[in-house]
Amino acid sequence: MTQNKPVTIAPAEGKLAILTPGMGAVATTFYAGVEAVKLGIAKPIGSYTQMGKIRLGKRTEKRYSLVKDLVPLTSLENIVFGGWDIFPDSAYEAASHAQVLEKSLLEQLKEPLSKIKPMPAVFDREFVKRIDGPNVKKGKTKMDLADQLRADIRNFMKTNGCSRAVMVWCASTEVYTPPTATHKDIKSFEEGLRNNDPAIPPSQIYTYAAIMERVPYANGSPNVSVETAALQQLAEEMGVPICGSDFKTGQTLMKTIVAPGLRNRQLGVAGWYSTNILGNRDGEVLDDPGSFKSKEVSKTGVLNEIFSKEHYPDLYSDVCHVVRINYYPPRGDNKEGWDNIDIFGWLGYPMQIKINFLCRDSILAAPIVLDLALFMDLASRAKMRGLQEWLSFYLKAPVIKPGLPVEHDLSVQLLKLENTLRFFTNEELINHLGLTYYGVDERDAVV
Numbered sequence: 001m002t003q004n005k006p007v008t009i010a011p012a013e014g015k016l017a018i019l020t021p022g023m024g025a026v027a028t029t030f031y032a033g034v035e036a037v038k039l040g041i042a043k044p045i046g047s048y049t050q051m052g053k054i055r056l057g058k059r060t061e062k063r064y065s066l067v068k069d070l071v072p073l074t075s076l077e078n079i080v081f082g083g084w085d086i087f088p089d090s091a092y093e094a095a096s097h098a099q100v101l102e103k104s105l106l107e108q109l110k111e112p113l114s115k116i117k118p119m120p121a122v123f124d125r126e127f128v129k130r131i132d133g134p135n136v137k138k139g140k141t142k143m144d145l146a147d148q149l150r151a152d153i154r155n156f157m158k159t160n161g162c163s164r165a166v167m168v169w170c171a172s173t174e175v176y177t178p179p180t181a182t183h184k185d186i187k188s189f190e191e192g193l194r195n196n197d198p199a200i201p202p203s204q205i206y207t208y209a210a211i212m213e214r215v216p217y218a219n220g221s222p223n224v225s226v227e228t229a230a231l232q233q234l235a236e237e238m239g240v241p242i243c244g245s246d247f248k249t250g251q252t253l254m255k256t257i258v259a260p261g262l263r264n265r266q267l268g269v270a271g272w273y274s275t276n277i278l279g280n281r282d283g284e285v286l287d288d289p290g291s292f293k294s295k296e297v298s299k300t301g302v303l304n305e306i307f308s309k310e311h312y313p314d315l316y317s318d319v320c321h322v323v324r325i326n327y328y329p330p331r332g333d334n335k336e337g338w339d340n341i342d343i344f345g346w347l348g349y350p351m352q353i354k355i356n357f358l359c360r361d362s363i364l365a366a367p368i369v370l371d372l373a374l375f376m377d378l379a380s381r382a383k384m385r386g387l388q389e390w391l392s393f394y395l396k397a398p399v400i401k402p403g404l405p406v407e408h409d410l411s412v413q414l415l416k417l418e419n420t421l422r423f424f425t426n427e428e429l430i431n432h433l434g435l436t437y438y439g440v441d442e443r444d445a446v447v
Ligand SMILES: NC(=O)c1ccc[n+]([C@@H]2O[C@H](COP(=O)([O-])OP(=O)(O)OC[C@H]3O[C@@H](n4cnc5c(N)ncnc54)[C@H](O)[C@@H]3O)[C@@H](O)[C@H]2O)c1
Pocket: 021, 022, 023, 024, 025, 026, 027, 084, 085, 086, 087, 098, 121, 122, 123, 124, 128, 131, 133, 169, 170, 171, 172, 173, 174, 202, 203, 220, 221, 222, 246, 247, 248, 249, 250, 280, 281, 282, 285, 360, 361, 362, 364, 365
């Protein structure tokens, strides 16, 4: 059975600019990884767009396709990287500073990485307190700064011969700034840009500039940007896909694997204590309470929503959830996360689970940047607009249509992603009911 109305997807012709506000550990590990894959010296491990396989049709058909063979994605050869940063270092220098990748690997990638130089950033220390740098734009108003970013996007695309662009926020986590009346609609937001409203952080200026240039925008941090009504309306109006927020890596990835499993087996949870040590620049920024607040909101929301008190009062009415991030320089990018989970089972008997994840932050984040960029470009060519819930798979705090409950379960998020790809290609959507294999007509079964 196929869909009635096939989706038309414009071909991935020409070059795609992937623009990252922020050229730190995550962004440079992403650029370097793609260059290494292009050279054939590494494999794109962790990237669903490059390595993922999807089943098509009935199980008996035994039809599986690489994701990149099913949907028309931009090939790695056709990607051009660009970005903005408050430090003028090239991607090679920034990657050397970040110390995520070995020197010997970086040396092999020196030529392409040295060519990627950051454009001057839109930056405001009010929103990121722990760092400062010289490569910063000047403008009388926030609207002037947005106009400069728009000019950067156009110039970059022209100079590099790109037919399309996407923007993925990879800059530092800003201080938590909940939406105000300025964010109510497009008109009030644009007034705020012209009047230098202090409630508009740099990340929202980048988002605005991207959408105005019809460039899809993905938010990799917990900063408030695609969360605002004004920017969501603008994306709808301009016909631009947006998604956010906060790359789902490390501890939260584990939470969205383990927590739905506990809930699905009706096991209760009394408490979940999560602590991390990390020593990269991200850790330094998160040492500021304002920036940490943004992370705390995105990290704690996950368990509250998976362990719904409303639906399971006997299991989750009193979960004590604590999240700590400790800046510990000797660890660099090699984060260590500890989780202690106090659970209870049959007749209320208590048990404990301990997870000790020695991970590498940017190694986990880099393939997410690639996949989000390629899928956002695909969404744009498929004429999708506004919030892209099907990409929740990659995000800690998925931003979805107001009023809808958020789905955090990683495997459900994958089903949604896979079915969206099947929908794009007019393949049968798979609901895993599987009764047809036993001679039952599924339509009769669901009626
Ligand atoms: N690594 C992970 O696992 C992970 C997971 C989820 C989210 N994130 C988020 O991704 C972001 C990047 O992480 P990272 O480890 O690369 O951090 P990083 O500190 O190494 O890099 C961030 C870069 O952004 C630059 N910057 C800050 N404000 C800017 C602005 N307004 N415009 C342009 N550049 C700006 C900084 O100078 C720095 O070079 C952080 O916000 C982090 O919270 C990372």
